[in-house]
Amino acid sequence: MLRYIIRRLLAGIPVLLGVSLITFILMHIVPGDPVSVAFDKRYDPAAIASIKHELGLDRPIPVQYLDFVKGAVTGDLGASFQSKKPVMQIIGDGLPATLKLTASSVLVTLLLGIPLGVLAAVKKGTWLDWGATLGTLTFISAPVFWIAMLAQILVFTLNKATGGNWPISGFRTPLHLILPAIVLGSRYAASLSRHTRTAMLDVLGQDYTRTARSKGVSERLVIFKHALKNALVPVLTIVGLEIGGLLTGSILIESVFGIPGVGLATINGLTNRDFPVIQGSVLFTAVIFVLINILVDISYSFVDPRIRIS
C-alpha cells in the first residue's frame, strides 16, 4: 500500500513540472512583455527596463523558469504589480472563502445528487426517471454563472414580495454562503445523479442483488444495504474528480456573488493585467487539482485493491 502511495506521488512530480512549465510559458508569450502590458506605454523605456531588471525579467528565460520553480516550491510566487503584496499572501487570504464555498457545495452535491440518482434508478423507465433525466440534462446545459444570476433574481424578487432580507451577494455571514453553495452544488448534483443512477442500475443487475431478493430480503433493504453501498464506490470517485471542476466553477461563482476567494483574486488579476497574481493563482489551482486527483486515486485503491496492481 505504502509503495503504491509513494509511486503515485512520484508519478505526480513530472506532471507538476509540466504544469509549471506550461503556466510559465503562457505568461511569457503575452504580446510585448508583462511589464509593458501592465504599466502601459506612458512610462519611458528606461523606467520599464529598470522595473524589468528589478523583477529579474531581463535574465535568460531558462534561468527565470528555474527561479520560478524554486520560488514555487518554497512558497514564493512573487509580488503583485498592483498591491505589492506577496502573491502567496493574496492566495492565502482568499483560500478560506474558496474552501468554505467548495466544502458547502460538495455537501449540497452529495445531499441532492445521490438521493436523486437512487430514485431515478429505482423508478427506472417511469415519468419520474424521464423527468429527472431531462431536468438534469437541461440544468447541466445552462452556464453556471447564468444560473447564479437567475438565483439572484429569484431571491431578490422573493425579498421584495415578502419584505425579507436574504443576502444575494457578498460574504459577511454564513447566510451569504447558502445561495452560492446551492447554485454550485446543484450544478454538480445534476451530473452526480446521472452517475449514481448508472452505478445503481449496474449493481441492481448483479447476481448478489438477485440472491438477496430471492432470499426474501425487503426491497428497501436491497436498495439501501446491498445496492447503494456497492454503488457508492464509483460514485465517490466521481465526487472526488468533480471537486476539481467545482474548483474552477467557483471562479465564476465567486465573480457573480462577489465572494473574496482565490477565484475572485484571479479575476481581479485579469482585470488589472497583474501577471504575477494570474501566474501564481493559475499554478496554485492547477497544483491543488493535481493533488486532488492523486488523493482520489489513492483513496480508490483503498476501496478496490485491484487498482494497485495495474
Place this chain on the structure above:
Amino acid sequence: MIAKKETPTAATEPKATTPWVRFRRNKLAVAGLVVIIGLVLLAIFAPWIAPADPNRQDLLAKFAAPGTPMRASMGGSTYLFGADSLGRDLLSRTIWGARISLMVGVVSETLIVLIGVTMGSLAGYYGRWVDQVISRLCEILFAFPDLLFAIAMMFALGSGLLNLFITLAVISWAGMARLVRSQVLQLKEREYVQAAKAAGAKDWWVILRHILPNAIGPIIVSATLGVPGAIMAEASLSFLGLGVKPPTATWGYMIYDGRQYLMSNPLVSVIPGVAVMLTVLAFNLFGDGLRDAFDPRAKQKGA
C-alpha cells in the same frame, strides 16, 4: 435484474438496423438534431432574419420593453424581446450570437479533431517514444482544470475569435488523442491491417485508409459531444471579458453586459442564457443519441 432484462433486447434487435435507424428511434436525439438544424439556418441567414442591426444603438430606446415599436432608422420593426442598455435590439443580438457560438463550436471542434486524430494515430501506431511523448503531454494537459487553462491562455494571447479557436483546440485535443490512440491500438492488430502492411502499404496509407475509417464512429460521437463544451467555454470566457472583442454580439458577453442591470432589466441577461442552454442541450441530446446509435451496448450502461 433490470440491466439483465435489457441484454437480450439488445441482442435480439434485428441485425439489419443501421445507426441511422437506431438514431431515429430516439425522439429526444431527433429533437436535438431539429433544434441544431434550426440554429444553423438562423446563424447562416442572420442578416435576413434579424429585425435590426445587432450593433445599431438607439439611446432613446434604452431598455425598451418587449413589444415596443422600433424607430424607422433602426429597422422599423418591434423590439420583440426588448432592448439593452444601449438600445440595441436583444432579439437581433441573440440571433447574431448564434453565429459566434456555432462557429466556435464547429471551428474549434474541427481543429480538435485534426490535432487529436493526428496525435492519437501517431501515438497508437508507432508506440515507443512517440507514444511516451504524446501521452505525457496529454497527461499534463489533463492536469489543468479546463476553464483555468483557457483563462490563462486567453489572457496570454489576448481576446479575439481566432485566439479563442486556438485556445479551445489546445485545451481539448488531448481527450480526442487519447480516444483515437486506444482505437488505433486495437485496430492495428486486425488481420486486414496486417495484410495491408505485408503488401507493402505505406504507414500513412494504412492509417488513413485502413485504420481511421473504422474508428470514425467514436470520433464523430466525441466531436459532437465536444461542441457543447466549446460553446460553454466561449460563454464563460466572454463572461469574464476574455472572449470575443465587444461589441460583437456573443451570448456570454450579452449575459455579462446585462449583469449591472440584472435586477431592473433581467431580460438582457436572461435571453442570451436561454439561447446557450437550448443550444448546449440540443447538442448534448444529439450527441448522446449518436453515441447510442453507433454503440448500442453503451446504452445499457444507462449513461
